[in-house]
Structure formats: C-alpha cells, structure tokens
Amino acid sequence: MVRLVLVLGDQLTPDVAALRAADKARDVVVMAEVMGEGTSVPHHPQKIALILSAMRKFAVALEGEGWRVAYSRLEDAENSQTISGELLRRAAEFGAAEVLATKPGEWRVLQDLEDLPLTVTVLPDDRFIASEAEFAAWADGRKQLRMEWFYRDMRRKTGLLMEGDQPAGGQWNFDPDNRKPAKTDLLRARPRDAAPDAVVEDVLDMVELRFAHFGRLRPFRWATDRAGALAALADFVADRLPRFGEEQDAMLEGEPFLSHALISPYLNLGLLGPMEVCLAVEDAWKRGDVPIAAAEGFIRQIIGWREYVRGIWWLQGPEYLTRNALGHSRALPEMYWGGESRMACMAAAVGQTRDLAYAHHIQRLMVTGNFALLAGVDPARVHDWYLSVYIDAFEWVEAPNTLGMSQFADGGLLGSKPYVSSGAYIDRMSDHCGGCHYRVKEKTGDRACPFNLLYWHFLTRHRERFKVNPRMGQMYRVWDGMDEGHRERVLAGAERVLARLDAGEVV
Numbered sequence: 001m002v003r004l005v006l007v008l009g010d011q012l013t014p015d016v017a018a019l020r021a022a023d024k025a026r027d028v029v030v031m032a033e034v035m036g037e038g039t040s041v042p043h044h045p046q047k048i049a050l051i052l053s054a055m056r057k058f059a060v061a062l063e064g065e066g067w068r069v070a071y072s073r074l075e076d077a078e079n080s081q082t083i084s085g086e087l088l089r090r091a092a093e094f095g096a097a098e099v100l101a102t103k104p105g106e107w108r109v110l111q112d113l114e115d116l117p118l119t120v121t122v123l124p125d126d127r128f129i130a131s132e133a134e135f136a137a138w139a140d141g142r143k144q145l146r147m148e149w150f151y152r153d154m155r156r157k158t159g160l161l162m163e164g165d166q167p168a169g170g171q172w173n174f175d176p177d178n179r180k181p182a183k184t185d186l187l188r189a190r191p192r193d194a195a196p197d198a199v200v201e202d203v204l205d206m207v208e209l210r211f212a213h214f215g216r217l218r219p220f221r222w223a224t225d226r227a228g229a230l231a232a233l234a235d236f237v238a239d240r241l242p243r244f245g246e247e248q249d250a251m252l253e254g255e256p257f258l259s260h261a262l263i264s265p266y267l268n269l270g271l272l273g274p275m276e277v278c279l280a281v282e283d284a285w286k287r288g289d290v291p292i293a294a295a296e297g298f299i300r301q302i303i304g305w306r307e308y309v310r311g312i313w314w315l316q317g318p319e320y321l322t323r324n325a326l327g328h329s330r331a332l333p334e335m336y337w338g339g340e341s342r343m344a345c346m347a348a349a350v351g352q353t354r355d356l357a358y359a360h361h362i363q364r365l366m367v368t369g370n371f372a373l374l375a376g377v378d379p380a381r382v383h384d385w386y387l388s389v390y391i392d393a394f395e396w397v398e399a400p401n402t403l404g405m406s407q408f409a410d411g412g413l414l415g416s417k418p419y420v421s422s423g424a425y426i427d428r429m430s431d432h433c434g435g436c437h438y439r440v441k442e443k444t445g446d447r448a449c450p451f452n453l454l455y456w457h458f459l460t461r462h463r464e465r466f467k468v469n470p471r472m473g474q475m476y477r478v479w480d481g482m483d484e485g486h487r488e489r490v491l492a493g494a495e496r497v498l499a500r501l502d503a504g505e506v507v
C-alpha cells in the first residue's frame, strides 16, 4: 500500500530521515504550503517567501530524482490550509493509511501529527551532530548544563580542530582573542545577494498579496536552493570568516552584517548541513587563510551553541514555552513592531529586522533582548516576536535562545546569570551612542540612556533572586554603595520610562 512521506518546509534535505525510509517506487511525498503555518505567528514576509520558494524548488528536484510529489500550493482552491488537513486529503486521494515523517521542530506540529487518524511513524531528525538521546545522556545527573563542556565533547566526537585528543592550537576556546569592539574605519566585503529568479518572483508576488505582516518583502536577498546556499557559505568563508571572531559582538550603524555568516536560514531549512559548514571553515584554517580564533569561534557556534540549544529544547518538553521564572508581564512595546524609538541601538536593530529579517546575535541578545528583559516584558510575547521576525526562526532553536538565554524565563538553565547590561556595554561594542537622542554617560534625568535606568530597576526588582548569584553580587555592592538620593532618582527615572512604554509613548 502506498505511504505518504511528509517533507516539511525546514526538512529540505535529500536524505532527510523520512525520505531515506521511503520507497520511491510506491510512496508519495507530500509537501504543503499552508496558511496555518504561515500565520501561526505573523512571520516576516521574507521568511515566508524563503521557505515557500525553497520548498517549490526542492519538490522539483525530488521529482527530477524520480519521486512522486503531491505538492499543495497556497493558492490551490482545494488546499485545506493545514498540514494535517493536507495529509488527510492526500491519504484519501492516494488510498494511503500510513505516514512517514521526520520529527518536526515544534511540539505543536508534532502533536498535530500524532493526533491524525492515520498510522504515523515519526523518525528522529538526524541532521544534527548530537542525537536527542546523546544529549540527554550527557545532561543526565549534571548539576549544571554548561555549553563549554558539551562543546568539548562535540569537538572530540567530530574531530574538528583536534590534534589527537588535544585541541588544535592548545586551547579549546579562543574567545579572549575574539569579541572586539567595532572598528569604524574598516572597509568590509558585503555579502553576495542571490538575485530572485522566476520561481522566487512568483512567490514574492503571492506573499505580497496574502501576508500583511511586519517586515519589508523586497529587496529579497536570500538563496533558495542548495547551490545558492553553498555559494553563500563560500562567500562567507572567503570574505568574512577571517574577521568573524573579532567582529562577532560588534555593532555598527549601517553595517547590518559585519563579518557574520548569514547561513542560519540555510542550515535550519536543511539546505546546508552542520558538518559540511564546519569542515569548510576548518579547511580555511588548515590552508592558513584564517586565524584559529576565527575558525574556533565559528565552529563553537555550530557544534556548540546550535547543538546545545537543540538538546535543551527536546530535553525540556513543551512546557518550556510557558516558563516565566521572573514573573514578567509587560506588553511588548510598539517599537518592536516598527514603532518609533529614540534609542539609536533599538532603532537600528528593529529597522534592519524589518528590512532584512536579520539581526546578528548581539543585537538580538544585548539590544532587543536586553531591553525586553530589563523592561519586564512577558517572555511569551518576546518569544512570539523573535519567532515571527527572523529569517532563521524555527521554534527548536529560537525558543531556547529567547526564553532561556535572553529572557532568563527558564530560571537559569541556559545561563548562570541573566544577559543584562546598562548602556555602557552597547557604547563599548558599537557606534550607536554617539548619535543617540539619549546620553549614555548620564545616569539620571530625562536624557539618561534608558538602559542605564532600567538596568538598576531590574536588579532592584529581582534582588532576592540575584543577590546570592556569585556573578552578580558585585553589582549589588556597587548599587548599595551609591548615594541614596541618586538611587531614588535612578529608580524614579526607570519608572518614568516604564510608564511611557505602558502609555504607548515613544521611548
């Protein structure tokens, strides 16, 4: 009997588990563009366009390899607009009772599959370096799940940057050589844009008509197939990898990409694999084209952070999405959806998010994430925002980064202390503060940087929890050592900022 082989929009890998387990001669591949997924949160129009274009091209490639593909386009009249609905429709059409699927990255989608009145086999998604079971075994019995220890195991497992059983260059981690402030006087290579072809143009027109979500659709710069993704990787390795490490945490006005890779959407869709990406980077180091600090810093992001957050995601279960350890409840300020902001760093991060569906890690963590955390925004709303607006956002990777790393909503599973800072950090790492309405050096008053005011408000609000944290005690001692009148002015200033946010006024 014919079986249905489900391939989701982020499973565009020719040997993804469900395809490997299927039989070309009798099974039918089901791919479906559905409004249910396009609107589960208001996804950025570029993200929708990327996924649909890549799906269409992948389906054609599968047909070229001899697969029978039942492909539902969003605009098809008979499209039920949900994955489950399309599977049921195809089951009736082909007389199928069985579905082969690769485990989706969202609990919601997994639950929908398990609820189907069909026999559904969900296979592990093995396009990762560590399996779920391997991560669970690593985590078992550990008091603290430190990424660094997991990362070292992944180095040993993959052999990347290893000399025998020792790390190449004599160190596991070259961060002390990386993470420099931004240099304004450097000429930087711009990432190569992929020109939209006819398939992409069709999708862009359709997305423009159907999705009035936050975010600019054009210009659309993303690659939508494996060849384009490989070209983007090669472009990064040749032009930006050498400075990746040192520029990793820097922010510059008008330089949205700096030396970042811009490959997360391709990895997350399955157009690139984590190991091939790391090997390309390791090769560049072996050839002597890039310093070890850059290669190590990059490889750590992939076999360390990316694998680690995925491990945490599956280990924690669906309840992770409801965590709110700090009891935050504020609405997400309008400035996140394109409303005006007088903070230059926020305006830059949100502006490029709107235009490019992209902001790099430090903008996500130390600007938009930091501000939401300091202001006490409900982490569920912050999560919705990150899941919506970034080109690479899929729940398995976005949620642990947002709820765990950025919002401390899991109570410190991913980080031993919250990622919060005053304006001083942003001033050190960027050139935003010079042209800002606010003054980063001012600690009180109406022109004081809101990060300065909210930082102390946050620490005061959560004093009971954090005063015992060995990495934060020093900040409480600094605060306690300040003049009482000064402290009152800081807190009153923070209250004014929060009141303005609540009233929907520009901050």
Ligand SMILES: Cc1cc2nc3c(=O)[nH]c(=O)nc-3n(C[C@H](O)[C@H](O)[C@H](O)COP(=O)(O)OP(=O)(O)OC[C@H]3O[C@@H](n4cnc5c(N)ncnc54)[C@H](O)[C@@H]3O)c2cc1C
Residues within 6 Å of the ligand: 259, 260, 261, 262, 263, 264, 265, 267, 268, 298, 301, 302, 305, 306, 307, 309, 359, 360, 361, 362, 364, 365, 369, 386, 387, 390, 392, 393, 394, 397, 398, 399, 401, 402, 405, 406
């Ligand atoms: C609040 C928040 C939300 C995030 N949401 C996502 C998301 O939805 N999807 C996503 O892929 N990444 C997410 N990240 C991680 C990181 O910001 C992006 O992977 C990175 O900015 C992608 O751009 P790039 O390819 O230019 O990355 P680079 O800075 O060039 O890094 C190279 C690669 O390392 C990987 N990587 C680096 N850091 C992480 C990390 N913390 N977790 C997982 N992978 C990492 C990515 O695959 C990335 O492509 C988030 C981070 C934060 C703080």
